[in-house]
Amino acid sequence: MSKVRTRFAPSPTGFLHLGSARTALFNWAFARRHGGELCLRIEDTDLERSTSESEAAIVEGLAWLGFDWDGAIFRQSEHRVRHAELVEQLVEKGHAYRCTCSAQDIEARRQAAIAAGRNWVYDGRCRDAKHGPDSGPHVVRLRLPAEGRFEWDDLVFGPSGKDAAEIGDAIIRRSDGTPLYHLAVVVDDLDMGITHVIRGADHHLNTALQLALYDALERPPPRFAHLPLIVNAEGKKLSKRRDPVSVQDFRDQGYLPEALCNWLARIGWSHGDQEIFSMQEIRDHFDLAGVHRSAGQADPGKLAWLNQHWIKTLPGDALFERARPFFEAEAGRPVALDASLARLIELLRERSKTLVEMARLARFLLVDEVVSDEAAVRKHLRPEILPALEDLAARLAALPAWDEASLAGAFEAACAAAGGLAMGKLAQPVRVAVTGSAVSPGIHETLAVLGRERSLARIGAALERLRAG
RNA sequence: GUCCCCAUCGUCUAGAGGCCCAGGACCCGGCCCUUUCAAGGCCGCGACACGGGUUCGAAUCCCGUUGGGGACGCCA
Numbered sequence: 238m239s240k241v242r243t244r245f246a247p248s249p250t251g252f253l254h255l256g257s258a259r260t261a262l263f264n265w266a267f268a269r270r271h272g273g274e275l276c277l278r279i280e281d282t283d284l285e286r287s288t289s290e291s292e293a294a295i296v297e298g299l300a301w302l303g304f305d306w307d308g309a310i311f312r313q314s315e316h317r318v319r320h321a322e323l324v325e326q327l328v329e330k331g332h333a334y335r336c337t338c339s340a341q342d343i344e345a346r347r348q349a350a351i352a353a354g355r356n357w358v359y360d361g362r363c364r365d366a367k368h369g370p371d372s373g374p375h376v377v378r379l380r381l382p383a384e385g386r387f388e389w390d391d392l393v394f395g396p397s398g399k400d401a402a403e404i405g406d407a408i409i410r411r412s413d414g415t416p417l418y419h420l421a422v423v424v425d426d427l428d429m430g431i432t433h434v435i436r437g438a439d440h441h442l443n444t445a446l447q448l449a450l451y452d453a454l455e456r457p458p459p460r461f462a463h464l465p466l467i468v469n470a471e472g473k474k475l476s477k478r479r480d481p482v483s484v485q486d487f488r489d490q491g492y493l494p495e496a497l498c499n500w501l502a503r504i505g506w507s508h509g510d511q512e513i514f515s516m517q518e519i520r521d522h523f524d525l526a527g528v529h530r531s532a533g534q535a536d537p538g539k540l541a542w543l544n545q546h547w548i549k550t551l552p553g554d555a556l557f558e559r560a561r562p563f564f565e566a567e568a569g570r571p572v573a574l575d576a577s578l579a580r581l582i583e584l585l586r587e588r589s590k591t592l593v594e595m596a597r598l599a600r601f602l603l604v605d606e607v608v609s610d611e612a613a614v615r616k617h618l619r620p621e622i623l624p625a626l627e628d629l630a631a632r633l634a635a636l637p638a639w640d641e642a643s644l645a646g647a648f649e650a651a652c653a654a655a656g657g658l659a660m661g662k663l664a665q666p667v668r669v670a671v672t673g674s675a676v677s678p679g680i681h682e683t684l685a686v687l688g689r690e691r692s693l694a695r696i697g698a699a700l701e702r703l704r705a706g
Numbered sequence: 707g708u709c710c711c712c713a714u715c716g717u718c719u720a721g722a723g724g725c726c727c728a729g730g731a732c733c734c735g736g737c738c739c740u741u742u743c744a745a746g747g748c749c750g751c752g753a754c755a756c757g758g759g760u761u762c763g764a765a766u767c768c769c770g771u772u773g774g775g776g777a778c779g780c781c782a
């Protein structure tokens with residue numbers, strides 16, 4: 238087998254969504270696993286709907302996910318001449334013909350066929366009309382054999398095929414002269430030297446028509462592999478309109494690319510019982526033979542769990558870089574990694590399902606004016622704690638060293654002095670005083686991270702508030 | 707309507723005739739740990755769609771039924 242070359246070929250008509258991302262992932266993994274190449278092709282033959290913003294969004298999404306591709310981006314619109322040439326060639330050889338049936342006529346005949354309970358494929362009216370180039374508005378249709386069957390051995394679906402009679406003479410060039418999807422795909426896959434077409438199962442039966450095109454072009458087809466669809470909670474194919482599934486949205490919600498790829502990889506593919514896959518493991522183990530044929534749902538709960546796993550696993554500085562935008566959004570200013578923040582990240586990584594959540598929990602360190610959760614204040618900063626809190630504040634202020642062990646000692650002493658006060662009775666008020674919230678890492682750790690000055694100031698402010706009633 | 711595909715816990719899946727009165731993971735519930743929240747540990751709930759075959763033996767093979775999905779564009 239020659240060197241493997243796959244391609245990811247999105248149409249730039251929106252953001253990069255989950256289904257496309259998984260197709261990209263599997264194309265990437267397959268190519269890399271086999272020491273081959275991955276090409277990126279933008280299928281912009283439909284100029285009405287294609288936008289450069291969308292192309293940029295797709296490229297950005299792919300880069301964020303961590304996929305690298307080989308060579309320059311291939312845009313179908315830049316290969317118009319080539320497409321036109323081959324259509325002409327097909328017409329000359331009699332593999333295609335001009336059709337002057339108007340869209341309205343076709344629609345009327347289609348409706349009639351359906352009304353009569355017949356299955357509709359183009360009825361071949363212009364097949365042998367031999368319309369020339371000057372016969373007015375026309376499209377070009379591929380001439381399919383009247384009989385026979387197009388078959389291929391799908392790398393996922395196994396032996397597959399469709400009768401030529403059920404395909405119908407498909408249009409390959411619009412009346413405005415632009416090529417249609419199937420023609421462009423086949424020509425470009427050929428020109429790019431694609432060896433494996435790995436795409437969504439919604440293209441499974443389209444393969445037959447494309448095989449007819451390969452025949453007409455007298456070129457051998459590549460191998461095909463169709464991936465099971467990812468469906469929404471209703472079991473329906475993911476739709477850009479209905480389902481909020483853009484890769485950028487996941488990023489903005491604080492999901493890591495590692496988690497997203499891991500999640501996607503396990504939908505429709507498995508490697509024994511293994512659940513956790515790094516990008517490296519995906520590319521080492523990915524195998525088309527392990528891909529299923531049944532559609533799968535994307536479970537948000539599993540994503541959250543995987544995201545937390547990767548948050549727990551990533552090296553600290555890498556995690557900081559991922560979290561930085563979220564910290565900065567929370568702080569409202571640039572944030573640099575210092576010892577306190579590094580320590581806080583270590584404390585927070587076990588309690589954050591997303592980077593958004595992590596940033597929210599880090600807020601008490603990032604800003605000077607903490608916003609207090611009033612319910613927590615009412616519950617924990619009550620007058621009866623005032624004496625113990627004052628005693629603790631004094632002990633803290635007198636501490637020679639502001640480290641976790643010393644802080645723990647001060648708390649123990651204060652609890653003992655208060656007649657064996659339960660640790661929680663004192664820790665919660667302090668937690669609310671310094672973080673504004675009833676939830677944070679351990680209180681000693683929290684104070685150590687915050688530092689002596691800010692901690693004492695916030696406790697002092699809480700005391701003032703308590704004294705004031 | 708025509709053609710195609712699929713069918714194991716709510717979800718993702720292991721399972722390629724006996725290792726399965728079905729294993730793992732997520733979710734959910736409980737317990738432990740504990741200064742909060744998590745994390746972690748332990749336990750639990752929970753499925754081979756149905757009906758026929760084949761076989762000594764079927765989640766695994768065959769047929770049918772039912773259910774779900776996909777494709778049938780001058781979209782990709």
